[in-house]
Amino acid sequence: MFKHEKQLLKDVRVDRINPNYANMMQEQIGGAHGELKAAMQYMSQSFRIKDERIKDLFLDIASEELCHMEMVATLVNLLNGHQVDAMGTTAGNIQASVQTGLTPALTNASGYPWTGAYMECTGDLAADIISNIAAEQRAKVVYQYLYRQINDSGVREAIDFLLNREEAHNTLFRQAFNMLEETGSLADWGVTQDSKQYFNLSTPGQYFDQNNLSNPKPPKFNIPNQPNQNQNQWQNPQNYTMTH
């Protein structure tokens, strides 16, 4: 059962209206890596999970993502102001001005409607949790792109909160992953010869060899080591050169 409370999970505000940026923020409502996608993915996955710990975690986070969507929609609302004015916008879709009367729609920044094709749900716990870890990582990246393109202190404050919550979710999904051991699709990993071959199909260049496959190592995830610092490096634009 879902219940709604009028109070936002965290209040939001903006310095000033900015319809172009409102269009950009749409990406985190109805985009491929947005809040609705996350909420729906975890909720749908939870529908069949038996492990009560993991089911609870998925529903905790699914509920929070709905709260996030509500926060982002409130931001879009505030940024849009009170005039339908497609001619006055240059970035992104114009559906707010010609279709929805400035109501935040369930579309991405280009006006493409949200689709269930974004969903990653397999019924296998390992595959679903790794998919969620990846989804949270992508959501963080989109918030980083959005953060870099706005100076509004209210919007930045909201993004900072939302981005860090995605990290919290990610950390929790990683914990959940560790409960699985070698069950489901993790069982019997890499036991046939076929799983140990490297096919060098793009030439020139081969940087990974057979040994990596015969004697594989698990991925290392970094661990936070600056607790309570309350400051993310990515907030400093100068730390933010695109390296590729």
Next chain:
Amino acid sequence: MFKHEKQLLKDVRVDRINPNYANMMQEQIGGAHGELKAAMQYMSQSFRIKDERIKDLFLDIASEELCHMEMVATLVNLLNGHQVDAMGTTAGNIQASVQTGLTPALTNASGYPWTGAYMECTGDLAADIISNIAAEQRAKVVYQYLYRQINDSGVREAIDFLLNREEAHNTLFRQAFNMLEETGSLADWGVTQDSKQYFNLSTPGQYFDQNNLSNPKPPKFNIPNQPNQNQNQWQNPQNYTMTH
């Protein structure tokens, strides 16, 4: 530049025609976790990667996924036989009989056309590689479902090969992930208080607490420990009870 060789990456055969199963196999041509999705995702991601080791890996695997798609399409072809006969099928879409003249289409098992909405591409190496690890895990799961529902020795042999190749790719993506260190979206993980809160929004029940978040642990991925055994446990139906 892409070049094609008539020789399949690995030859395939089927014991007998089976149009229903041909429909099911469509899932791995044009489905959400199918070969085309994998090929396109890695290829698209590679378009902007600067690190030559990772770019090469992505293109090696993207090329192989195209080879896989070709193998699956050949299986579908053989399974379909020579008669358009929608009335004679019960499982899945009937597009092969009414639209494509039995040509393997770029759709999933229900006839839904492949869509770029399946793509996960962020331009951030960490997010992209984790997305690929997750994609390979899901692809493996779909092959497991398909394997369980067919007795045809030719089909099973092909699935066994393809499934183990997805494991090989997965292992390689894990290796690549370890090269990243704390760059891009992995930097400054979980340093604010916001990233250390647990919001218990689904009640009753809470199985993860604040400590998990203040002192997070990386996910443990299992390591193969039965080299050269050449036999996957999941091939034995009796080992295959759905636990949820």
Next chain:
Amino acid sequence: MFKHEKQLLKDVRVDRINPNYANMMQEQIGGAHGELKAAMQYMSQSFRIKDERIKDLFLDIASEELCHMEMVATLVNLLNGHQVDAMGTTAGNIQASVQTGLTPALTNASGYPWTGAYMECTGDLAADIISNIAAEQRAKVVYQYLYRQINDSGVREAIDFLLNREEAHNTLFRQAFNMLEETGSLADWGVTQDSKQYFNLSTPGQYFDQNNLSNPKPPKFNIPNQPNQNQNQWQNPQNYTMTH
């Protein structure tokens, strides 16, 4: 803010597994007139409503539709049983057997993923409320079709509840509509000559004339007159001949 409680809004049960009917029930999870569509539509509309009475109503009902989706998903879960078996199904999509491991997906009965294109949101209260009245009427019709095609007493009990709740919502939207008076898109209705012409573009036959347009009458909605009877006529198959 959204919170989740593990308790369903109303418990559901089924007499027996029925994977074909599980496919059919998918229509009310992710179909064009299903519960997700209703929840999303009312929630999205509510994002910009200023009138606190109507905003509250929309969020009450949006929340309940999420509860309904959870109930339908539980039904699908129970009906699906524990075996992926695409060969054993004849009705509808086979994604449950080849993609989601029997997890209820956000698709319709044919496996088509839910799309934001189903949304009706204009930012005009009159247009949005009438759209919701229409949406509830369509949702009821789908439940009627589903009811007629199943004998399972558990499923029928659940559908009876859900169908009557759609009527409750519909009644409430009608009340809300009456608050609007002649505001927004209801203002100045039919005041130009252009709005009073009948163009008879399909021939032969014309059954509505100019007088209907010059002197229009409001639509009459029927009022319940059999309180507490606790029995819907449409539950008797013999009352259910399709008249067209």
Next chain:
Amino acid sequence: MFKHEKQLLKDVRVDRINPNYANMMQEQIGGAHGELKAAMQYMSQSFRIKDERIKDLFLDIASEELCHMEMVATLVNLLNGHQVDAMGTTAGNIQASVQTGLTPALTNASGYPWTGAYMECTGDLAADIISNIAAEQRAKVVYQYLYRQINDSGVREAIDFLLNREEAHNTLFRQAFNMLEETGSLADWGVTQDSKQYFNLSTPGQYFDQNNLSNPKPPKFNIPNQPNQNQNQWQNPQNYTMTH
């Protein structure tokens, strides 16, 4: 059988070319509430209707909506001028300049192709007619948004005509609704206790109580009372403050 006459239903003209506004007008060709959607919806519904009065009405209006689409397409054509020039546009999609050579496409203002997912067709006369009433109301709202954002006298004249025709259709669908009495999905409305409960799931606030549900009132639709005035209030910008 459909026949075409070269003469437009009503001639259109524009004061000057305006490629940005051409993009915006696309919304009423291939958008969610546009002319194609209306034409297709009524036509598809009519395919199975037995009541000859209602079938005729639906086909009269479906035909007229095709005429409207032709008018809007002519407007788009005139507004686009003769130069493909994506760089020179700022509002909306650029498909006209890179794909269709300025031919009016079947997309919305953001370039999203028309989809059958917009269709509302249930085979139940009550649900279909209410859906059509709602569709006409939404179409009017979109025309209002478009009207407010253009000064071109030719475009405004065309919109005024089209908007009023949607009102005429709406009035006719309301008349048709009154013929249905308590048939189909209107029968036995609100007779169980389940249909009389109010679930207050969004807090704080409840503005509708049980009495509304136990003793429901039909929706009141306003009736035109300013015949032949030939002037719509919404044409005066000062009457057009967004109230939410």
Next chain:
Amino acid sequence: MFKHEKQLLKDVRVDRINPNYANMMQEQIGGAHGELKAAMQYMSQSFRIKDERIKDLFLDIASEELCHMEMVATLVNLLNGHQVDAMGTTAGNIQASVQTGLTPALTNASGYPWTGAYMECTGDLAADIISNIAAEQRAKVVYQYLYRQINDSGVREAIDFLLNREEAHNTLFRQAFNMLEETGSLADWGVTQDSKQYFNLSTPGQYFDQNNLSNPKPPKFNIPNQPNQNQNQWQNPQNYTMTH
């Protein structure tokens, strides 16, 4: 302006109800090569054509394709009978039984909604006419597939008519193509060295050489030589072996 007449372009009948085949016939209503696609494509293209001969031809045929859609919808209607019964069908989508109450929907045989993505419209007469020639050829092929899978004399009679009409359209588009001479995208064909190279990228095997490109020949289209025979060879099943 479009007008509708109640009389079908050609009456249709069926020997008996056949809901499975009704699903299959949906392909020619809302499928990729169906009647709606053809009607919309030619109509959309016509919106910007200046040459009055070609504009008239496109609108003649667009109108006829709408008439065809109406005929196919009538066939679907008759084949569906009067019972929603998803359990009783095995071929194709079940939307007719769970969503549309047997009303012919604008979807293909698998329930996928019609999409504007099927449209081929470039604003270049040569490209558009060749696209239409190709579209008619594909439509014919789908009718051939449908014809082979049904014995119903009424359905076969209708398909025979519709298929031959597609040939008539095709013939007319070929005539129109001959009016273009070397205009638009046909101008300056193959004048650079780049247009004369053969890149042999799939090996082994090369069956076309440079000479074909340096000295190209136009495609030869066959000409009917059995006038008035009133019998198509493809109607004899024995003439209908799939050669690939």
Next chain:
Amino acid sequence: MFKHEKQLLKDVRVDRINPNYANMMQEQIGGAHGELKAAMQYMSQSFRIKDERIKDLFLDIASEELCHMEMVATLVNLLNGHQVDAMGTTAGNIQASVQTGLTPALTNASGYPWTGAYMECTGDLAADIISNIAAEQRAKVVYQYLYRQINDSGVREAIDFLLNREEAHNTLFRQAFNMLEETGSLADWGVTQDSKQYFNLSTPGQYFDQNNLSNPKPPKFNIPNQPNQNQNQWQNPQNYTMTH
């Protein structure tokens, strides 16, 4: 089997960054007539072709279209520069700045994801080859539109090459068409009376008469007559007035 070589089919360069034009170029990566569509269409068709000459041709060209996609993606990459900056763009979608971190996505110029609905594949050689001829003609037209809207010498050089390659493919498909003779869907063309009627459904005006249909002529395709001139007329802007 597909293999990749790091070397582009032909190197590309740009004079300067141009994010707006990068958006426009997206049309030829993931648009309806773009390189991915061509590659996928010919590859999918090839999956079931028996004639080894035609199968080889289709795979030669499919492979080359993948090479083209890689070239266009490289152009987009160079044009995008190094700053996500949605506010700084005015033409087309902003997904590069908010979602993909400037990675070339598989979408069209408006951000609409590539869809398998673009595919034209019937399993009939004649229909497929004519479809390919049409597809190449449309691809050329899109390149012409793009060429006209850019002065960058690097981009123009690349477009010139790509456009001429589409002509080469087109010429080869025409040759392949001539091998078919009267097989498949070309057999028994226009032999019934139904295929010889002209239905004049758009009035006034009829410019094609019955004789065209009773005595049809094949389409004439023009033949290059200025070999080695190495200069396309369409490159001169003054030759490029839109005639409709």
